[in-house]
Amino acid sequence: MTTNAKATPVGLDDEAVLLVGHGSRREKSNEQVRMLAADLEGRLGVPVDAGFLELANPSIPDAIEGLASSVSRITVVQLSLFAASHVKNDVPLAVQNARTEHPELTIHNGAHLGVHPALVDLLNDRAAAVEAELGVDRDEADVAVVICARGSSDPDANSDAHKLARLLYEGRSFERVETSFIGVTEPRLEETLHTVAKNRPDAVVVLPYMLGDGVLTGRIRDNAAEFDDEYPYVDAAAGDPLGTDTRILDVLGDRWQEARTDSVDMSCDTCKYKVELDGYEEDVGGARAMLRALTHQESHADRDDVDAQPHAHDAPEKHVAVCTNQTCAADGSPAVLERLRQEARDSDACDARITRSSCLGRCGDGPMVAVYPDGVWYGNVDQAGAERIVSSHLDRGRIVSNLVGQTL
Numbered sequence: 001m002t003t004n005a006k007a008t009p010v011g012l013d014d015e016a017v018l019l020v021g022h023g024s025r026r027e028k029s030n031e032q033v034r035m036l037a038a039d040l041e042g043r044l045g046v047p048v049d050a051g052f053l054e055l056a057n058p059s060i061p062d063a064i065e066g067l068a069s070s071v072s073r074i075t076v077v078q079l080s081l082f083a084a085s086h087v088k089n090d091v092p093l094a095v096q097n098a099r100t101e102h103p104e105l106t107i108h109n110g111a112h113l114g115v116h117p118a119l120v121d122l123l124n125d126r127a128a129a130v131e132a133e134l135g136v137d138r139d140e141a142d143v144a145v146v147i148c149a150r151g152s153s154d155p156d157a158n159s160d161a162h163k164l165a166r167l168l169y170e171g172r173s174f175e176r177v178e179t180s181f182i183g184v185t186e187p188r189l190e191e192t193l194h195t196v197a198k199n200r201p202d203a204v205v206v207l208p209y210m211l212g213d214g215v216l217t218g219r220i221r222d223n224a225a226e227f228d229d230e231y232p233y234v235d236a237a238a239g240d241p242l243g244t245d246t247r248i249l250d251v252l253g254d255r256w257q258e259a260r261t262d263s264v265d266m267s268c269d270t271c272k273y274k275v276e277l278d279g280y281e282e283d284v285g286g287a288r289a290m291l292r293a294l295t296h297q298e299s300h301a302d303r304d305d306v307d308a309q310p311h312a313h314d315a316p317e318k319h320v321a322v323c324t325n326q327t328c329a330a331d332g333s334p335a336v337l338e339r340l341r342q343e344a345r346d347s348d349a350c351d352a353r354i355t356r357s358s359c360l361g362r363c364g365d366g367p368m369v370a371v372y373p374d375g376v377w378y379g380n381v382d383q384a385g386a387e388r389i390v391s392s393h394l395d396r397g398r399i400v401s402n403l404v405g406q407t408l
Helices: 027-044 060-068 085-101 117-134 155-169 189-197 215-230 246-260 286-299 326-330 333-346 383-396
Strands: 015-021 048-052 073-078 106-109 143-149 176-181 203-208 235-238 318-323 352-357 369-372 376-378 404-407
Touching: 015 027, 015 060, 015 246, 027 048, 027 246, 048 060, 060 073, 060 085, 073 085, 073 246, 085 106, 106 246, 117 143, 117 155, 117 203, 117 235, 117 246, 143 155, 143 189, 155 176, 176 189, 189 203, 189 215, 203 215, 215 235, 318 333, 318 383, 326 333, 333 352, 333 383, 369 383, 376 383
Parallel strands: 015 048, 015 073, 073 106, 143 176, 143 203, 203 235, 318 352
Antiparallel strands: 318 369, 369 376, 376 404
8 A cells, every 4th residue: 555645644743754865976866865855754744854874964873863852763764776785784784773872762674665566657657758759659669678777786686676677568568678787787788788689679768777867877878879879770768767756755655654563574585695595605694794784884984075985886897707616616716706806905996896606607617707898708717817817907908818718
């Protein structure tokens, strides 16, 4: 049931809501969170303040401190699209710390926006706007849709993006609806667009699945424009992000009601911190999740000089995958992975995410190291080779030719 002002119970004078956004170097994005907070206050009929995880003020502890003197109950509502580390680790840690600091308060913690019918409906309208711009009708032409999310290292979050795509497809006249990502994981937007083009649709609608209109949304528009130029037989364009559409308030209202009645459902069955998922075994365990949250929180403690913060939350320039399957592991790939990570941490020029990979299909040629989006695969890499991959390829864009096993 969607919450609205008429359905709000009487007698909520002692309750407030804290809407938690990520926080951005772009003040326009922070203002969007504050605007949604003001609109949500009008919707719910209770005070709503905005707080931020990082890069903007007030922080979650400061925002709760500001509310503590006027109410006895606070409901934290999260303005996050998917349940990744911020939702599972960072916000719960901040809430638990606030409960310790303010034992007189009752603080409820709500879930992320997640998969919700209102968001599917909003995506459908965003797609219709692009169709109108291109002059196509999905009932008469073959229209393909590509939803592009940010991408996460959490498989649970990425799977929700695929679920949204399927829900958008069901019951509508699209030829197909595909999922892609602008960073961190695959398939990347460019790859998905080229795959869709093979089916020769009349039009391709690209939908940025993001709240704000920032750097990543700009990259999505650029990719769509480049694709449109490269494939003259397909009309393509990108739509607008979710923005501050009132349907987001519908979802936030539901998440508020769930939290304040202690009926929040989190995706624990597929949480990499709770169950062992292939490729994410090292992440299992509450202690690991807590350590990650503590170190992440510390890295953003200074909000007064966000330009000095090292963590921009944009997609990295390179993604490096190291095969840690049985054969490569026996040849020393775990040591190679660690050396790559250490060298990358020590480098001032390297902008890369380095992760483990399942089998890359080159057993006997390992340890295998693949660098994307360059499509360069290195074979027989030892620790000295790992140092050269960072210092030459990742730092300066120079391929280490004598280690190349394959290029794509």
